[in-house]
Amino acid sequence: MTTVAVKPATMAQALTRAMRDAMAADPAVHVMGEDVGTLGGVFRVTDGLAKEFGEDRCTDTPLAEAGILGTAVGMAMYGLRPVVEMQFDAFAYPAFEQLISHVSRMRNRTRGRLPLPITVRVPYGGGIGGVEHHSDSSEAYYMATPGLHVVTPATVADAYGLLRRAIASDDPVVFLEPKRLYWSKDAWNPEHPMDVEPIGRAVVRRAGRTATLITYGPSLPVCLEAAEAARAEGWELEVVDLRSLVPFDDETVCAAVRRTGRAVVVHEATGFGGPGGEIAARITERCFHHLEAPVLRVAGFDIPYPPPMLERHHLPGVDRILDAVARLQWEAEG
Amino acid sequence: MTVLEQRGAYRPSPPPAWQPRMDPAPLLPDAEPYRVLGTEAAGKADPDLLRRLYTQLVRGRRYNAQATALTKQGRLAVYPSTTGQEACEIAAALALEERDWLFPSYRDTLAVVARGVDPVEVLSLLRGDWHNGYDPHAHRVAPLSTPLATQLPHAVGLAHAARLKGDDVVALAMVGDGGTSEGDFHEAMNFAAVWQAPVVFLVQNNGFAISVPLAKQTAAPSLAHKAVGYGMPGRLVDGNDAAAVHEVLSDAVRHARAGGGPTLVEAVTYRIDAHTNADDATRYRGDAEVEAWRAHDPVQLLERELTTRGLLDGSGIETARQDAETMAADLRERMNRDPELQPMDLFDHVYAESTAQLREQRALLRAELEAEQEQHGGHGEHGAREGGAR
Numbered sequence: 127m128t129t130v131a132v133k134p135a136t137m138a139q140a141l142t143r144a145m146r147d148a149m150a151a152d153p154a155v156h157v158m159g160e161d162v163g164t165l166g167g168v169f170r171v172t173d174g175l176a177k178e179f180g181e182d183r184c185t186d187t188p189l190a191e192a193g194i195l196g197t198a199v200g201m202a203m204y205g206l207r208p209v210v211e212m213q214f215d216a217f218a219y220p221a222f223e224q225l226i227s228h229v230s231r232m233r234n235r236t237r238g239r240l241p242l243p244i245t246v247r248v249p250y251g252g253g254i255g256g257v258e259h260h261s262d263s264s265e266a267y268y269m270a271t272p273g274l275h276v277v278t279p280a281t282v283a284d285a286y287g288l289l290r291r292a293i294a295s296d297d298p299v300v301f302l303e304p305k306r307l308y309w310s311k312d313a314w315n316p317e318h319p320m321d322v323e324p325i326g327r328a329v330v331r332r333a334g335r336t337a338t339l340i341t342y343g344p345s346l347p348v349c350l351e352a353a354e355a356a357r358a359e360g361w362e363l364e365v366v367d368l369r370s371l372v373p374f375d376d377e378t379v380c381a382a383v384r385r386t387g388r389a390v391v392v393h394e395a396t397g398f399g400g401p402g403g404e405i406a407a408r409i410t411e412r413c414f415h416h417l418e419a420p421v422l423r424v425a426g427f428d429i430p431y432p433p434p435m436l437e438r439h440h441l442p443g444v445d446r447i448l449d450a451v452a453r454l455q456w457e458a459e460g
Numbered sequence: 461m462t463v464l465e466q467r468g469a470y471r472p473s474p475p476p477a478w479q480p481r482m483d484p485a486p487l488l489p490d491a492e493p494y495r496v497l498g499t500e501a502a503g504k505a506d507p508d509l510l511r512r513l514y515t516q517l518v519r520g521r522r523y524n525a526q527a528t529a530l531t532k533q534g535r536l537a538v539y540p541s542t543t544g545q546e547a548c549e550i551a552a553a554l555a556l557e558e559r560d561w562l563f564p565s566y567r568d569t570l571a572v573v574a575r576g577v578d579p580v581e582v583l584s585l586l587r588g589d590w591h592n593g594y595d596p597h598a599h600r601v602a603p604l605s606t607p608l609a610t611q612l613p614h615a616v617g618l619a620h621a622a623r624l625k626g627d628d629v630v631a632l633a634m635v636g637d638g639g640t641s642e643g644d645f646h647e648a649m650n651f652a653a654v655w656q657a658p659v660v661f662l663v664q665n666n667g668f669a670i671s672v673p674l675a676k677q678t679a680a681p682s683l684a685h686k687a688v689g690y691g692m693p694g695r696l697v698d699g700n701d702a703a704a705v706h707e708v709l710s711d712a713v714r715h716a717r718a719g720g721g722p723t724l725v726e727a728v729t730y731r732i733d734a735h736t737n738a739d740d741a742t743r744y745r746g747d748a749e750v751e752a753w754r755a756h757d758p759v760q761l762l763e764r765e766l767t768t769r770g771l772l773d774g775s776g777i778e779t780a781r782q783d784a785e786t787m788a789a790d791l792r793e794r795m796n797r798d799p800e801l802q803p804m805d806l807f808d809h810v811y812a813e814s815t816a817q818l819r820e821q822r823a824l825l826r827a828e829l830e831a832e833q834e835q836h837g838g839h840g841e842h843g844a845r846e847g848g849a850r
């Protein structure tokens with residue numbers, strides 16, 4: 127066996143590589159969106175694809191999100207596997223009509239005769255100092271729509287593996303890319319890039335006994351930092367990375383919560399009507415008798431995403447997470 | 461020949477009240493962009509107007525340079541420059557009366573400044589201290605719109621409402637060439653034409669939507685041609701010719717005010733700088749193209765016209781330059797002050813009346829800020845900023 131050097135790579139590089147490998151493996155895979163060709167995308171995630179595969183396979187479309195996703199539907203109906211890029215979270219909204227009225231329910235309404243293997247890549251979330259409309263966490267809208275897979279990687283290896291699986295999926299996948307992790311680096315072995323479970327499996331990133339933090343995407347590094355800081359308090363926090371919001375991995379999450387008896391859900395989307403509400407409800411339904419405190423949520427405030435100079439007050443940080451953990455302890459004693 | 465005139469065509473009786481427009485010719489744009497500067501038409505232009513445009517263009521150019529410099533100093537998060545497009549921006553704003561409304565896109569800071577809004581307030585969105593820094597009613601300017609073309613239906617609605625109320629108010633809506641591909645653009649055009657709303661659409665065709673050239677955006681002969689399909693006149697104008705832009709837009713505004721309905725104006729111009737300071741334009745275009753457009757510079761075109769006609773001399777040019785420097789110095793000085801951030805504002809305008817949940821979250825943030833203040837010996841916002849995105 128030859129050993130291959132495991133080198134640091136960025137999440138953006140892993141995503142590019144995933145599309146490249148998918149395009150090389152299957153001529154039906156087409157990448158399309160605004161500025162994805164010559165420019166390689168505003169985040170350079172599609173860099174080099176047009177050069178390698180030609181403009182018919184990696185296409186700069188007219189500037190119209192409804193048109194991009196709508197034409198992708200027709201392309202998928204004819205046997206292609208479109209990978210669509212929405213430039214930013216808030217610019218995907220014009221495509222919601224297509225996503226919700228057609229993409230998500232085409233398999234169901236045609237009794238399985240018309241599956242749509244479309245991947246919709248959406249850079250999402252804040253923390254990069256973006257001006258208005260460049261930092262939304264829109265996952266709850268997608269989660270609320272049956273028929274869509276909703277996936278969000280937090281590591282370089284997951285970015286590659288999950289995107290390959292999304293493209294290979296015969297169902298539409300909304301692939302949420304935490305844009306503030308695009309340039310984060312992990313050691314990654316591109317020779318064995320697929321060491322990732324199929325879509326729908328959560329993973330325990332850190333073991334602990336005091337309480338379980340349940341998180342995903344951009345909040346994973348924050349939770350890991352909080353878990354590290356918690357050691358000073360004598361707490362050992364377990365951290366679960368969901369990776370897939372739909373389907374939801376009840377098994378892994380509930381096993382983790384049962385081990386500790388306490389859970390905090392952490393995400394930067396707004397709390398009210400946000401993903402954490404669903405997650406907390408599921409945990410309560412399944413683990414009520416194992417819980418020693420209510421499931422708490424640490425989320426963004428229930429406000430439109432703030433301007434960049436104020437975003438740090440909105441985003442869940444280490445202190446807010448530790449405060450929640452402290453409240454779990456108190457609830458248990460009280 | 462229309463469908464109804466064809467032999468054997470179905471003829472409902474009684475005949476429909478609606479008749480298709482038989483002759484699109486009056487709606488069609490000119491084959492070439494309309495020009496004034498350097499042509500005979502320039503002789504008819506009002507010298508005072510030309511001088512006013514010149515002073516403002518020089519200012520606009522300087523504003524773009526200053527704002528771009530502020531991005532390098534980290535004082536502005538991002539700035540989409542309009543260098544090369546100053547004529548469109550300024551002539552458009554000057555074609556409006558005070559009671560009219562402007563609906564700008566995120567790039568149109570210069571038009572908003574020319575409308576009288578404080579430059580520092582205009583930059584709020586791009587600096588990042590708030591999403592919109594000015595009172596839309598004070599100067600009748602809608603907030604800068606970041607999602608493309610989404611402000612266009614608003615302009616139609618406002619113009620329509622004004623007419624319903626009996627006010628002779630016109631709305632001017634600005635959009636880029638890329639924005640014309642969005643569904644909202646088409647819906648706005650159609651509503652405007654069906655309602656005969658007093659609205660003027662100005663497309664600044666600056667050649668690119670980020671990296672995508674116009675040829676990949678549309679197959680239409682020109683963007684102005686799109687008007688015909690909706691039943692409104694399309695006009696094509698040289699966007700670097702301030703006098704021409706002013707004349708064409710003034711005509712369109714007058715036409716709308718008189719009840720003539722909407723007009724679509726395409727101003728052909730060029731984006732000299734990159735899309736924003738964050739963009740690398742060398743990836744999608746060569747220097748030669750940019751240089752060719754520099755030779756057709758809006759400020760130079762107007763300066764040449766004014767000097768050849770003896771309306772401007774060296775000291776006039778110097779005065780305009782000085783005026784621009786003063787504006788830039790003021791902008792620099794005020795933008796170099798830290799904006800006053802009020803984190804509690806986050807909760808203040810989500811609803812007309814706050815909710816119990818928001819009051820709870822407000823109390824949480826207040827407690828956090830107080831704790832922070834104690835830790836950092838009273839430096840509140842500044843000391844805390846080092847904490848990064850938490």
Ligand SMILES: Cc1ncc(C[n+]2csc(CCOP(=O)(O)OP(=O)(O)O)c2C)c(N)n1
Nearest residue numbers: 217567606607608636637638639668669670
């Ligand atoms: C609905 C929507 N989609 C995508 C974007 C991202 N975006 C910002 S500017 C831009 C290009 C705009 O080009 P154009 O309309 O020609 O205006 P210009 O920037 O040239 O003034 C894009 C794609 C956006 N702001 N809104």
